[in-house]
Amino acid sequence: MTRKIGLGFLSICLTVVSAMNISTEAASVEKFYKGKKVKMIVRSAPGGGYDFYARLIARHMAKHIPGNPKMIVVNMPGAGGIVAANYMMLRAKQDGTELAILSREAPISQRSKDVGVKFDLLKLNPLGSAASSTFIVTLAKNHPVKTYKQLRNSKKQVLFGASGPGAGSYTYAALLKQDGFNVKIISGFIGGASRFLAIERGNVHATANSYESTAKAIEELGLVPILYSGAKRSELAGVPHISEQLSAKGRQFAALMAAPLAAGRPFYTTPNVPADRLAVLRAAFKSAIEDPAARLEAKKSKRNVTWTSAQTVEKVNREVLDASDAVIALYKESQKKPKLDYTKLPSVAGKISDVKKKGKSIVVGGKKFKISGKRTKVYVAGKKVKRKALKVGMNCKVMYQKGKKEAVKVDCK
Amino acid sequence: MLDAAIDGLLGILEWRAFLLMIVGIIVSSTLVAMPGIGSKTAIALMLPVAFVLNQFEAICLIMSVWAVSNTANSITSILFSVPGGGGSQATIMDGYPMARKGEAARALAAAFTSSAIGGIIGAIALFLAIPILRPLVLILGPPEFFMLVMVGVAMVGTLSGKAPVKGIIVGGLGILVSLVGVHISTGIYRFTFDQIYLVDGLKLIPVTIGLFAIPELIYMAVKGTGISDVPLGDLTKGRRQGIKDAFIHWWLIFRSSLIGIWVGIIPGLGSSVADWFAYGSAKQTCSGASETFGKGDVRGVIAVDAATNAKEGGSLIPTLAFGIPGSSTLALIFGGLIIVGISPGKNMLTTDLHLTFSMIWLLIVGSVITSILCLAFTRQLALATTIRPMVLIPIVLSMAVIGSFAASSRFEDVIIMAVFGLIGYFMRFAGWPRPPFLLGLVLGPIAERYLWTSIQLFGGEFLLRPGVITIFLILVIILIYPLISRKFFSGKKNVVSG
Numbered sequence: 028m029t030r031k032i033g034l035g036f037l038s039i040c041l042t043v044v045s046a047m048n049i050s051t052e053a054a055s056v057e058k059f060y061k062g063k064k065v066k067m068i069v070r071s072a073p074g075g076g077y078d079f080y081a082r083l084i085a086r087h088m089a090k091h092i093p094g095n096p097k098m099i100v101v102n103m104p105g106a107g108g109i110v111a112a113n114y115m116m117l118r119a120k121q122d123g124t125e126l127a128i129l130s131r132e133a134p135i136s137q138r139s140k141d142v143g144v145k146f147d148l149l150k151l152n153p154l155g156s157a158a159s160s161t162f163i164v165t166l167a168k169n170h171p172v173k174t175y176k177q178l179r180n181s182k183k184q185v186l187f188g189a190s191g192p193g194a195g196s197y198t199y200a201a202l203l204k205q206d207g208f209n210v211k212i213i214s215g216f217i218g219g220a221s222r223f224l225a226i227e228r229g230n231v232h233a234t235a236n237s238y239e240s241t242a243k244a245i246e247e248l249g250l251v252p253i254l255y256s257g258a259k260r261s262e263l264a265g266v267p268h269i270s271e272q273l274s275a276k277g278r279q280f281a282a283l284m285a286a287p288l289a290a291g292r293p294f295y296t297t298p299n300v301p302a303d304r305l306a307v308l309r310a311a312f313k314s315a316i317e318d319p320a321a322r323l324e325a326k327k328s329k330r331n332v333t334w335t336s337a338q339t340v341e342k343v344n345r346e347v348l349d350a351s352d353a354v355i356a357l358y359k360e361s362q363k364k365p366k367l368d369y370t371k372l373p374s375v376a377g378k379i380s381d382v383k384k385k386g387k388s389i390v391v392g393g394k395k396f397k398i399s400g401k402r403t404k405v406y407v408a409g410k411k412v413k414r415k416a417l418k419v420g421m422n423c424k425v426m427y428q429k430g431k432k433e434a435v436k437v438d439c440k
Numbered sequence: 441m442l443d444a445a446i447d448g449l450l451g452i453l454e455w456r457a458f459l460l461m462i463v464g465i466i467v468s469s470t471l472v473a474m475p476g477i478g479s480k481t482a483i484a485l486m487l488p489v490a491f492v493l494n495q496f497e498a499i500c501l502i503m504s505v506w507a508v509s510n511t512a513n514s515i516t517s518i519l520f521s522v523p524g525g526g527g528s529q530a531t532i533m534d535g536y537p538m539a540r541k542g543e544a545a546r547a548l549a550a551a552f553t554s555s556a557i558g559g560i561i562g563a564i565a566l567f568l569a570i571p572i573l574r575p576l577v578l579i580l581g582p583p584e585f586f587m588l589v590m591v592g593v594a595m596v597g598t599l600s601g602k603a604p605v606k607g608i609i610v611g612g613l614g615i616l617v618s619l620v621g622v623h624i625s626t627g628i629y630r631f632t633f634d635q636i637y638l639v640d641g642l643k644l645i646p647v648t649i650g651l652f653a654i655p656e657l658i659y660m661a662v663k664g665t666g667i668s669d670v671p672l673g674d675l676t677k678g679r680r681q682g683i684k685d686a687f688i689h690w691w692l693i694f695r696s697s698l699i700g701i702w703v704g705i706i707p708g709l710g711s712s713v714a715d716w717f718a719y720g721s722a723k724q725t726c727s728g729a730s731e732t733f734g735k736g737d738v739r740g741v742i743a744v745d746a747a748t749n750a751k752e753g754g755s756l757i758p759t760l761a762f763g764i765p766g767s768s769t770l771a772l773i774f775g776g777l778i779i780v781g782i783s784p785g786k787n788m789l790t791t792d793l794h795l796t797f798s799m800i801w802l803l804i805v806g807s808v809i810t811s812i813l814c815l816a817f818t819r820q821l822a823l824a825t826t827i828r829p830m831v832l833i834p835i836v837l838s839m840a841v842i843g844s845f846a847a848s849s850r851f852e853d854v855i856i857m858a859v860f861g862l863i864g865y866f867m868r869f870a871g872w873p874r875p876p877f878l879l880g881l882v883l884g885p886i887a888e889r890y891l892w893t894s895i896q897l898f899g900g901e902f903l904l905r906p907g908v909i910t911i912f913l914i915l916v917i918i919l920i921y922p923l924i925s926r927k928f929f930s931g932k933k934n935v936v937s938g
Contacts, residue, residue: 072480072768072848073480073481073483073484073772075771075772075775078484078772079775082484082487082488086488100484101849102481102848102849103848103849103850104640104848105636105637105639105640105848105850106622106636106639106640109636109639110636110850113636142629142632142634142636142639143634143635143636143639145636186897190624191623191624191625191626191627192626192627193622193627213893213896213897214624214625214626214892214893214896215582215624215625215889215890215892215893215896216893217624217889218764218765218771220762220763220764220765221707221764223762223763224577224578224762224764225581227578228578228581230581230582230897231897243763243783243785247785247786323491324488324491324779327491327778327779327780327781328775328778328779329778329783362627363627
């Protein structure tokens with residue numbers, strides 16, 4: 028009996044002590060943040076989605092942190108967000124007073140060892156993500172291709188407008204191209220609106236973009252969405268998922284690209300933040316997103332907000348960082364200017380019947396070819412030579428690009 | 441259409457909206473006019489306020505910060521040779537020499553006045569363009585834009601003064617420096633040496649401040665005098681003279697405004713070159729300009745300020761019709777205006793036409809108010825040129841450092857500013873023209889991008905498109921015009937003397 032009472036007493040004591048402990052912890056966090064300034068680093072310049080979410084969270088998060096610190100937003104653009112991530116890793120104070128919104132592609136940058144990456148996302152502490160994203164491919168209203176399946180089987184080349192390597196608009200088009208779709212990427216169109224204009228002007232036929240920025244163009248220009256990747260949306264009912272028409276290899280690549288969309292607007296703080304403060308920051312981040320005032324502002328700005336936990340962000344990061352070398356090779360390959368596949372080029376074989384201007388132009392099999400001193404590769408008996416070595420009567424195979432007069436490769440015996 | 445025009449005007453004249461416009465103008469003419477705080481930062485800070493505003497009020501508050509920032513940006517350019525923002529670099533060329541001659545009040549007044557008139561012309565152009573807005577933008581594809589940029593490149597020659605060869609060399613160096621960084625269309629890293637700072641290339645603002653402001657500081661320190669070494673004279677008279685100057689040269693203002701509008705229409709070209717194009721064209725077409733420009737000719741100031749403010753009307757053309765922002769600032773503004781339910785696109789020309797009109801009215805009313813406000817303080821501002829160098833140099837130097845640092849919070853930008861400061865100092869005293877360097881730096885990547893896209897789309901045949909040929913003919917005329925006019929005028933002189 029005494030033992031039971033003793034145990035009961037002990038457990039009560041323990042509860043009280045632990046409760047006191049929690050409250051002293053809360054008090055110490057409150058004491059720490061009181062009168063402090065918390066920096067919110069943005070990975071891009073003012074304007075655009077990342078800046079919007081950073082400022083939205085900065086406006087509503089402070090009141091949920093005990094001690095109500097002041098929040099200031101600092102834009103730190105550079106190298107597609109790598110600058111900001113490096114700053115958080117190496118230079119920011121590790122006491123929980125510096126937060127940041129980093130690129131959703133940061134794990135891909137880290138995994139593919141982009142130039143300048145000095146951060147490790149597994150060491151940075153995620154707070155969660157403020158939104159999930161959806162990517163879609165849309166085609167011009169009157170284009171003969173209307174569905175994903177038709178695109179797979181299209182005999183006519185479909186031109187995709189894109190900004191440039193590294194951007195989603197480019198990578199998704201490159202993914203389809205790598206998987207054997209008859210797709211050509213036209214880069215240099217920066218920003219969704221300029222690509223929609225290029226579609227309207229008839230310069231290109233299709234583009235890949237986030238759903239949010241395409242919604243209006245779908246409505247106004249009648250663009251036809253044919254596939255999506257990332258979070259499912261009710262507006263896109265009936266539109267197939269990207270993996271539907273992809274090969275197994277293509278699916279792996281698509282999964283790599285889709286992973287970051289689940290944590291589309293990820294927030295982090297620095298490594299080594301004391302556990303109690305980290306817990307408070309994560310809770311405050313969640314409360315900020317669920318704050319009705321924040322929701323209303325986001326709704327008015329036509330931005331979606333969905334809370335994703337820090338654990339999910341961590342999971343996404345791990346998933347990408349654990350991606351196989353083969354998939355990363357696919358990704359890297361897609362970002363490069365494609366090399367010509369000699370085996371697929373049309374060719375003419377026969378004797379050289381005429382050589383003009385010291386080899387600047389030759390005739391083989393009745394067809395005239397220009398020979399560039401720089402671009403055309405000329406081989407005689409397996410040895411690389413200059414074009415002036417080409418002589419009438421040599422037996423050669425000439426490879427060229429369809430519709431072009433210039434030879435790509437001349438291989439003579 | 442008339443209804444929409446009246447609705448738009450009444451919308452911005454409603455007392456709350458009007459008051460917010462004044463707030464925007466004051467923020468723009470004080471904070472934004474200082475190097476370092478760009479209109480983007482100011483707008484980003486104001487956006488949250490828009491949640492409680494109606495559409496007209498939001499337009500008044502947010503757009504006025506942007507629409508009038510050019511006017512006050514000239515202040516530091518003229519007084520200290522430190523550009524207040526990206527668009528007021530060329531104001532330095534003649535504005536600063538005027539300040540050194542003791543004519544700061546005249547230069548400022550001329551700048552403010554022509555800025556107001558330019559703003560109005562830009563707004564009228566936007567108004568006239570409404571019916572043809574979409575077709576106009578649709579006929580201009582990457583090939584045409586490439587050729588339009590080439591017209592700008594043709595200006596390099598005229599900006600080089602009497603040393604065209606030096607100008608071409610400096611312009612070429614500018615293009616070379618612009619190649620640093622990731623090539624946007626191919627993702628290739630060029631001259632980055634695995635340095636993360638170089639991945640984005642060199643930024644315009646630190647380079648400009650370095651090239652133009654630092655040499656003046658060194659010069660002032662060496663000489664030990666203030667900016668102006670002559671007595672200021674009657675400031676009120678100077679101000680009156682400046683206003684008069686603007687009206688005397690109304691034709692120059694009109695021409696320069698058209699240049700501004702043209703530059704505004706090309707996405708990506710935007711703010712940082714309209715001033716140079718206008719300056720170059722003025723130098724080419726004003727009589728006797730080759731002698732007086734760069735030494736404090738008021739026409740150099742007038743042309744530049746008219747163009748920089750007129751381009752805002754032009755840049756709204758692609759933005760309103762297609763949602764393609766002419767500049768990153770406009771991207772931010774329209775990102776913010778979504779909050780009150782304004783989104784660019786076809787609707788801006790149909791159901792929301794009254795909102796388009798309110799923006800046109802804002803450009804007009806805002807420009808005039810800003811100029812009057814700035815004119816009121818011209819005398820006080822002009823006194824700054826008499827401050828002793830011991831006091832002035834640290835102030836201007838800190839403006840330069842903050843201005844370089846603030847845009848992207850990176851210390852490397854300050855180093856770049858210092859390096860280009862030294863380069864600029866030697867260029868200045870060796871008589872090498874500095875503006876072509878900036879043109880090369882800005883135009884290089886834009887020209888390359890449009891060329892790249894054009895060739896991908898059409899191959900070499902893009903040069904045969906009718907639009908491209910038309911613009912090419914204009915370019916040829918620009919190039920040979922000085923030769924012809926020189927012959928013509930020198931022939932006339934011979935007749936007179938003979």
